[in-house]
Amino acid sequence: MLLKKRERESAEINGSSMADIAFLLLIFFLVTTTINVDTGIGMVLPPPLDPEVEPPPIRERNQMNILVNAQGLILMDEQPVSINEVKTKLIEFINNPNNDETLAVSPEAAIVSLKTQKETPYRIYIDMLDEVMGAYKDLRDAASRANYGVEFDRLKPESPQRENIQDMYPKKISIAAEED
Amino acid sequence: MAHFKKKQAGTKQEIPTSAMPDVVFMLLFFFMVTTVLREVTLKVKLDLTTANNIEKIEEKRLVSYIYMGPERLENNQFGEDKVQIDDSIVEDIGAIRNLMYDKLLEEPKLIVSLRVDENSEFGLLTDVQKELQQAGTFRINYSTKRED
Numbered sequence: 658m659l660l661k662k663r664e665r666e667s668a669e670i671n672g673s674s675m676a677d678i679a680f681l682l683l684i685f686f687l688v689t690t691t692i693n694v695d696t697g698i699g700m701v702l703p704p705p706l707d708p709e710v711e712p713p714p715i716r717e718r719n720q721m722n723i724l725v726n727a728q729g730l731i732l733m734d735e736q737p738v739s740i741n742e743v744k745t746k747l748i749e750f751i752n753n754p755n756n757d758e759t760l761a762v763s764p765e766a767a768i769v770s771l772k773t774q775k776e777t778p779y780r781i782y783i784d785m786l787d788e789v790m791g792a793y794k795d796l797r798d799a800a801s802r803a804n805y806g807v808e809f810d811r812l813k814p815e816s817p818q819r820e821n822i823q824d825m826y827p828k829k830i831s832i833a834a835e836e837d
Numbered sequence: 838m839a840h841f842k843k844k845q846a847g848t849k850q851e852i853p854t855s856a857m858p859d860v861v862f863m864l865l866f867f868f869m870v871t872t873v874l875r876e877v878t879l880k881v882k883l884d885l886t887t888a889n890n891i892e893k894i895e896e897k898r899l900v901s902y903i904y905m906g907p908e909r910l911e912n913n914q915f916g917e918d919k920v921q922i923d924d925s926i927v928e929d930i931g932a933i934r935n936l937m938y939d940k941l942l943e944e945p946k947l948i949v950s951l952r953v954d955e956n957s958e959f960g961l962l963t964d965v966q967k968e969l970q971q972a973g974t975f976r977i978n979y980s981t982k983r984e985d
Contacts, residue, residue, distance in 0.1 A: 672858070679861035686868035695894045695950055697980040705970040775960030779905075779953045780886040782962075783981060790890040834963040 698783070698790055700830070718759055719766045721750050724835070725785050727776040734759075740784060747792035751826070764796070765824070770831045789830060796826045881906035881921050886955035887984040894978060899948045901940050902980075903933075905961060906954030918957045920965060930964050937972035952980040 706712065723743070724732040731738050733746055751767045753760040761767035769789055773782055794809070801809040801822050812819040883906050894900055903922055907915035920927045922936055941947050949969060953962060969977065 672855075675858040676854070676861055679858050679865055683861055683865045683868065686865060686872055690868050690872045695897070695900060695978070695980060696891045696983060697894070697950065697978040698888055698890065699892055699894075699948075699976070699978050702966060702970050702975040702977055704973075704975065705967075773959050775958060775963070777959040778956050779959060779962065780955040782959050783886045783888055783955075783979060786979070787888040787890055787981075790888075794890050832963075832966070834960060 698786055700832075703831070715768060716762070716766075719761050720768045720770055721747065721761075723769065723771050723785065723789075725771070725773045725777060725781060727774045727778070727781075729777075729781045729784075731785070740788060743785070743788040744792045744795070747789060748796060751792065751796060764826050768829045768831060770833070772833050772835050774835050786830075786832075790828075793826060793828050797822050800825055877902070877904075877921075877924055879904060879909070879921070880924075880926050881908055881919055882915055882954055883952055884955050885952065885980060885982050888979075888981040889984050891981055891983060894948060894950070896946075896948070899944060899946050900950050900978075901937075901944070901947055902950050902952055903965065904952045905965065906957050918954075918961050920961070930968060933965060933968040934971045937969060937974050941972060941974050946976075947974050948976045948978055949974050950978045950980050 722732075722734055729740070731740060731743065733743065738746060747769065750760050751764050753762075771785060771789065773785070797809040801807060801812060801818075804822070805812065805818050809819070809822055812822070881904050883904060903920060905920050906918060908917060908919040908926065910916050920930065920933065922933065927933060927936070937947075937949065951962070951965070966977070969975070
C-alpha cells in the first residue's frame, strides 16, 4: 500500500492582515474627518411686519438707539461714543441702577435698536452686535450668579432657572438698515 | 544539592489579538458615520470675522448655510457681492424666500447660519434677512470665529 504523505493545507483564511486593512481605513477616515463646530452669534428674527397693523408704541426712554455708520463711528442716543464704552453704557441703560429718568424703566422693557448704514462692512456690524451680546451676557451672568451661584452658561438648557434669567433680561434687539 | 527549579507559570504570555480587527472596525464605523464628506464648493470669497460672545451650535443637522461675499471669478478676481445657497449662486434675492421656505418644511427647527465675508456690505444682509423673515426662518446665526 502506498501511503501518500502530504501535508494538509489549513483551510482557514489568514486573518492577521485584516487588522492592517482596517487600520488603514481607520487612519483615512481619521484624517478626513473634520469635527468642526459652527460658532457664531445666535439671533432670532422678528416676524415680518403686517402693514395694516400699527406697531405698538414704545416709550422713548426704553429704547436705546445705536447708530453705526460705514466708518465705524457710533452714536448712542445722539451721543458719540467709542466702541469700548458701548458695553458699560448698555449695562447702565438696561439695569438703570439709579432710576434715571432717561434710561430704561426695567430690564424687561429695555430695547436695543441697532441701525447701520447700508454700506457698513459686515465686520463693523458684528463688532457692534458682539458688544450688545457681551452686555447681555454680563448681565445674565451676574443675575445667575446672584441667584443660583453659577454662570448663565452652566445652567441646564430649558431648566426653569435658565428661563427665569432669560425672562429677567430678555434680549430685545432690533436690527435695521438706515433708510436713505 | 537540591535544585530549586523555578516554577513556570502555565499561562501563555501572549495577548490574544484576534479581537483587534473587531475593535478597529468599530472605530472605523464610528468615524465613517461621523465624517461629512460632502462639502459645498464655495463660489464666493469668505473671510469670517471674529467675535467674543459666541455660542456653539450643537445640533448640526438643523443648520442650513447661506454664504455671502464677493463672487469668485476666473483668474483669481473677485466680482460683486453675491449670495450662495447650497451649490449655486442665487442671483434673484426674491427667490431666497421660497428656497428657505422649502427647507423649513423639511426641517421645522431650522437654524440658518449666515456665513458672511467680513467686508461685504450690510445692505445685502438686510435684504437677505427680510427674505428670511418672509420665509419664516427666524432662528439665525451669524457665523464668526472666536477672537483670540
